[in-house]
Amino acid sequence: MRPTRGATSTLGRGARLGAVTLLALLFLVPLYVAVVAATHPASAFLRGVPVLPGGDLLANGRQVLVRGLPGTPSVPRMLLNSALMAASVTLGKLLIAVPAAFAIGFFRFPGRRLVFWLIFVTLMLPIEVTFFPTYQVSVQLGLFNNFGGLVVPLLASATAVFLFRQVFAAFPLDLVDAARLDGAGPLRFLAEVALPMARPTLAAVAVIEFVYGWNQYLWPLVITSSPSNATIVMGIREQIAAAESFAVPQWNLVMLVALLALIPPVVVVVAMQRWFVRGLVFQAR
Amino acid sequence: MPAIAMEGLTKVYPTGQRALDALDLEVKEGEFLVLVGPSGCGKTTALRLVAGLEEPTGGVLRIGDRDVTHLPPKDRDVAMVFQHYALYPHMTIEANMAFPLRTRRLPKAAVRAKVLEVARLLDLEPVLGRKPAQLSGGQRQRVAMGRAIVREPAVFLMDEPLSNLDAKLRVQMRAELLRLQRRLGTATLYVTHDQVEAMTMGDRVAVLRGGVLQQCDTPHALYQRPANLFVAGFLGTPAMNLFRAQLAEDGQRLRLGSQQLPLPPEVLATRPALAPYRGRTVAVGIRPEHLALGATGAPATLRAEVALVEALGAEQLVHFTLDAPAQPVEDRAGRPGEEPAPLRLEQTGATGTARVGPDEAVRVGSTVEFGLDPATLQFFDPEGGQALWA
Numbered sequence: 001m002r003p004t005r006g007a008t009s010t011l012g013r014g015a016r017l018g019a020v021t022l023l024a025l026l027f028l029v030p031l032y033v034a035v036v037a038a039t040h041p042a043s044a045f046l047r048g049v050p051v052l053p054g055g056d057l058l059a060n061g062r063q064v065l066v067r068g069l070p071g072t073p074s075v076p077r078m079l080l081n082s083a084l085m086a087a088s089v090t091l092g093k094l095l096i097a098v099p100a101a102f103a104i105g106f107f108r109f110p111g112r113r114l115v116f117w118l119i120f121v122t123l124m125l126p127i128e129v130t131f132f133p134t135y136q137v138s139v140q141l142g143l144f145n146n147f148g149g150l151v152v153p154l155l156a157s158a159t160a161v162f163l164f165r166q167v168f169a170a171f172p173l174d175l176v177d178a179a180r181l182d183g184a185g186p187l188r189f190l191a192e193v194a195l196p197m198a199r200p201t202l203a204a205v206a207v208i209e210f211v212y213g214w215n216q217y218l219w220p221l222v223i224t225s226s227p228s229n230a231t232i233v234m235g236i237r238e239q240i241a242a243a244e245s246f247a248v249p250q251w252n253l254v255m256l257v258a259l260l261a262l263i264p265p266v267v268v269v270v271a272m273q274r275w276f277v278r279g280l281v282f283q284a285r
Numbered sequence: 286m287p288a289i290a291m292e293g294l295t296k297v298y299p300t301g302q303r304a305l306d307a308l309d310l311e312v313k314e315g316e317f318l319v320l321v322g323p324s325g326c327g328k329t330t331a332l333r334l335v336a337g338l339e340e341p342t343g344g345v346l347r348i349g350d351r352d353v354t355h356l357p358p359k360d361r362d363v364a365m366v367f368q369h370y371a372l373y374p375h376m377t378i379e380a381n382m383a384f385p386l387r388t389r390r391l392p393k394a395a396v397r398a399k400v401l402e403v404a405r406l407l408d409l410e411p412v413l414g415r416k417p418a419q420l421s422g423g424q425r426q427r428v429a430m431g432r433a434i435v436r437e438p439a440v441f442l443m444d445e446p447l448s449n450l451d452a453k454l455r456v457q458m459r460a461e462l463l464r465l466q467r468r469l470g471t472a473t474l475y476v477t478h479d480q481v482e483a484m485t486m487g488d489r490v491a492v493l494r495g496g497v498l499q500q501c502d503t504p505h506a507l508y509q510r511p512a513n514l515f516v517a518g519f520l521g522t523p524a525m526n527l528f529r530a531q532l533a534e535d536g537q538r539l540r541l542g543s544q545q546l547p548l549p550p551e552v553l554a555t556r557p558a559l560a561p562y563r564g565r566t567v568a569v570g571i572r573p574e575h576l577a578l579g580a581t582g583a584p585a586t587l588r589a590e591v592a593l594v595e596a597l598g599a600e601q602l603v604h605f606t607l608d609a610p611a612q613p614v615e616d617r618a619g620r621p622g623e624e625p626a627p628l629r630l631e632q633t634g635a636t637g638t639a640r641v642g643p644d645e646a647v648r649v650g651s652t653v654e655f656g657l658d659p660a661t662l663q664f665f666d667p668e669g670g671q672a673l674w675a
């Protein structure tokens with residue numbers, strides 16, 4: 001019995017390893033192509049896509065970051081806009097979601113369940129449903145084509161409220177009682193007990209929301225018009241258009257911009273990974 | 286002036302559960318009062334009411350000279366030790382103990398000094414920088430104590446604080462906790478379901494059953510004169526033997542199954558409440574240590590068949606059967622006894638236990654004669670359960 005089981009488990013492990021490798025390749029190949037493309041001169045693509053990296057990365061980088069493609073917003077500017085937008089969205093969402101979830105999770109007030117379900121239901125609305133009303137309201141509030149327009153309409157987050165509420169709802173009641181007896185008011189309890197204990201969730205939500213803010217495409221496209229407010233993800237499209245206008249399409253530069261757009265979210269995810277994973281595991285339990 | 290005074294304290298939960306029914310109880314200044322009872326009898330509820338974590342349905346609660354019935358917990362000057370300690374897991378031990386002081390906006394230096402003082406008292410100095418997860422159960426328990434002590438409250442409330450420790454550590458911590466309480470002189474309301482803990486620790490012990498106070502007295506008095514069948518059966522290990530018996534018309538004899546026990550006149554003289562039961566059925570209680578083997582010249586004897594012998598080293602527990610009816614009583618877990626048997630006396634097969642010396646040769650299946658002093662018998666009403674003394 002035992003050898004057979006050992007054999008199947010080896011087999012199973014092999015199959016799993018194979019599947020994982022295949023998946024990893026599936027994700028890595030386009031990335032690899034982008035990296036390779038970003039290190040060659042534009043002329044290299046006339047003979048198909050090169051297989052090995054070239055030596056033009058620095059030259060391409062200078063081209064992209066300093067000179068830019070004609071008629072497109074400055075790439076550093078767009079990166080900065082995106083970073084500011086994503087960071088502001090993250091911070092703002094946390095500042096709104098944490099107190100909201102705290103109220104729903106820890107206090108008994110009339111309509112508490114109703115409030116929770118109302119927030120929960122908005123989770124299920126597809127973004128398209130609220131898109132145009134949000135646009136209408138934003139424009140009327142004077143949020144067209146400015147930084148506020150990039151951030152404010154994205155601040156309300158049912159997801160974040162929901163995740164925090166789940167943590168707070170499962171909070172050990174003994175600790176709540178202990179804090180009450182120790183004389184901690186609600187704000188001290190939130191700041192010194194509830195939030196520190198919810199740190200994994202805090203990190204997880206921060207990562208999710210940063211990536212969410214960074215990856216916004218449609219909304220910045222609609223709510224901004226001037227290059228000074230452009231963000232990197234929406235900007236890539238224009239980069240493509242500009243690159244194609246050359247006699248020799250500048251794919252190398254487009255790929256480099258795409259890679260640059262990828263770096264900040266990756267840095268954030270990796271930096272927070274330890275907390276992030278633990279947060280989601282904690283959720284699952 | 287008592288440290289805590291509960292007057293008619295009642296709690297009915299929204300579910301309709303009447304967890305505490307008109308509890309009248311006082312904890313005196315400096316006293317260690319133990320609240321004991323089977324699971325679900327309302328001990329924790331009583332404690333939470335005193336702490337202010339639960340709003341009473343009725344009654345008045347005083348701490349010192351203040352009516353605190355409707356004050357929030359932080360204004361009651363009480364500290365609580367929780368069963369699972371409820372330490373803040375993300376804070377160091379020092380921060381845990383400092384927390385109740387910081388909320389009172391004490392100067393940093395004073396907080397630190399007080400925490401150090403208490404840590405020294407509890408032998409926690411070496412672990413002040415650690416997190417609760419890095420401590421042993423006993424240390425965590427002491428941190429929970431420390432967090433209560435630093436505030437110098439008027440009253441300590443403890444909910445089964447030792448129940449998470451292993452048996453050996455529990456015994457050790459019992460003594461340590463008592464010593465600490467004596468030293469601090471702080472009135473303590475201590476909840477446990479462990480009757481040994483109650484008897485060994487309490488200045489007085491209050492026995493609770495189904496939200497109703499049964500008796501509150503010193504451990505000695507509770508053991509010697511339990512107020513009713515429940516208390517009689519709850520306190521003592523092994524439990525008191527309870528049988529149904531017939532008191533003769535003249536009050537001079539007690540019929541236990543097929544046997545007759547002579548009752549000297551003092552038995553009735555010291556128990557006026559027993560007189561009306563002449564010619565009727567009573568419940569009779571015999572502590573296991575009051576049954577002696579091989580004693581010649583005992584005023585009375587009880588014949589029984591040995592069913593099982595447990596040798597414990599210092600003594601032996603002899604489990605026996607008797608051809609007398611058993612007196613049903615709630616067991617220690619608060620589960621009701623078998624349906625109260627009709628008041629018949631023919632029914633046989635009651636079981637009992639005797640504590641005898643380690644060297645007695647007792648054979649399973651044999652019939653033995655226990656010597657017994659009728660003055661040690663306890664009598665109860667077989668239906669109402671109240672003790673029949675004065």
Ligand SMILES: Nc1ncnc2c1ncn2[C@@H]1O[C@H](COP(=O)(O)OP(=O)(O)OP(=O)(O)O)[C@@H](O)[C@H]1O
Pocket residue numbers: 298299300302303304322323324325326327328329330331478
């Ligand atoms: N929040 C609550 N809502 C409804 N009923 C409750 C609540 N808390 C306790 N009860 C009920 O009240 C009764 C007394 O509960 P309590 O916790 O005071 O018992 P206890 O004596 O502490 O028991 P244990 O020894 O098991 O801790 C129980 O029947 C319990 O089910």
Ligand SMILES: [Mg+2]
Pocket residue numbers: 328329330444
């Ligand atoms: Mg309890």
